[in-house]
Amino acid sequence: MNYEAHCRWMRQAITLANTAGVAKEVPVGAVVVDAQGNLVGAAENRRERDQDPTGHAEILALRQAAQTLGRWQLQDCTLYVTLEPCPMCSGAIIQARIGLVVYGADDPKTGAVRTVLNLPDSAASFHRLKVLGGILEADCRQQLQTWFVQHRQGSASQGSVGQSSASQESANHPSQTAHSGIRTPRTAPRSPAKQAENPQSQNQD
Ligand SMILES: [Zn+2]
Numbered sequence: 001m002n003y004e005a006h007c008r009w010m011r012q013a014i015t016l017a018n019t020a021g022v023a024k025e026v027p028v029g030a031v032v033v034d035a036q037g038n039l040v041g042a043a044e045n046r047r048e049r050d051q052d053p054t055g056h057a058e059i060l061a062l063r064q065a066a067q068t069l070g071r072w073q074l075q076d077c078t079l080y081v082t083l084e085p086c087p088m089c090s091g092a093i094i095q096a097r098i099g100l101v102v103y104g105a106d107d108p109k110t111g112a113v114r115t116v117l118n119l120p121d122s123a124a125s126f127h128r129l130k131v132l133g134g135i136l137e138a139d140c141r142q143q144l145q146t147w148f149v150q151h152r153q154g155s156a157s158q159g160s161v162g163q164s165s166a167s168q169e170s171a172n173h174p175s176q177t178a179h180s181g182i183r184t185p186r187t188a189p190r191s192p193a194k195q196a197e198n199p200q201s202q203n204q205d
Pocket of ligand 1: 056057058085086087088089090
């Protein structure tokens with residue numbers, strides 16, 4: 001698919017993200033498109049409304065795509081998402097054998113396909129996932145920033161552009177705050193221990 005097509009689908013994901021934002025959810029949206037260019041899955045973040053820790057846009061869009069196609073292997077599909085997938089969603093994307101992931105804004109806190117971790121290229125991944133980041137990046141980033149200014153003024157002091165998307169996860173995923181603070185993912189053997197310690201120390205503050 002060409003750049004124009006990527007932008008067109010990303011705009012749909014941005015529209016979905018906006019729906020989430022209006023519903024007081026962190027604005028993240030995702031769509032899944034099959035090889036013929038048909039929309040087979042579309043969802044926005046529903047974690048708050050469903051009180052579901054797995055209710056991220058990517059997970060919901062993958063489920064819908066699998067239902068639409070009647071199969072869980074989606075190797076001929078492309079997933080578009082406004083924010084770089086977190087570890088949970090990256091894992092699900094790999095499980096689904098998605099052919100290509102296209103995302104908008106990097107997530108410097110929990111991005112798990114490039115920015116913090118690179119799960120698709122890690123030893124734990126059996127699936128070679130193609131990733132294309134930065135499509136309509138400014139729009140996606142701005143959407144998150146604007147939402148955080150409106151809904152999370154207290155956490156806006158986190159500062160830089162990328163951090164506002166990071167505060168998304170911090171604000172809504174307290175247990176991931178510490179996790180996302182780990183910036184040395186390549187020290188894999190030590191990470192589990194750190195992850196086990198840090199959430200408690202931060203959550204109980
Ligand atoms: Zn996620």
